[in-house]
Amino acid sequence: MIDKQINKDLILRERLALQRTILANQSTFLAFLRTSMYFFIAGLSLESLLKIENSFIIEWFLFISSFVIFCVGVFNYFKHKKMILDNEKHIGDYKMQYDEQ
Known part of the structure; x- marks a missing residue:
């Protein structure tokens, strides 16, 4: 019972960390876009x-x-998006461990 709770908490923490990373990546892209627009308007x-x-x-x-x-902003966004999606599969490993028990 305790082991299942630990794994479930681990999955939740990993999902929330992944969500924060996705939002940070989007925020960074918007900062690049804003800076690009400032230069264009100037x-x-x-x-x-x-x-x-x-x-x-x-x-x-x-x-x-x-x-x-x-x-550079577009390249950075898609590069980090690919890295995030590649690391998302590790969360599935924890989920499989949780489902097996």
């Missing part, structure tokens, strides 16, 4: 705010930076 508004000669160079730098940050 590029759009640079010419109207500042009268700088050759401002298009700075604008293009900001646009390219925005695209790179977005791509």
Whole structure:
């Protein structure tokens, strides 16, 4: 009886930890997206705010930076999502042990 309770608690803790990790991964992706949008908006508004000669160079730098940050964020999100899904199978091992008893 005690062994079943320990395994059940272990499964619950593992599931909750997995859920927190998934939410953290999503939050990180949204931070990358927000930063990318800031760079993009800065590029759009640079010419109207500042009268700088050759401002298009700075604008293009900001646009390219925005695209790179977005791509890194997408790559990071899917890389970590795959790692999370790969580690989810370990929770199943505990569940199988619990069902057998």
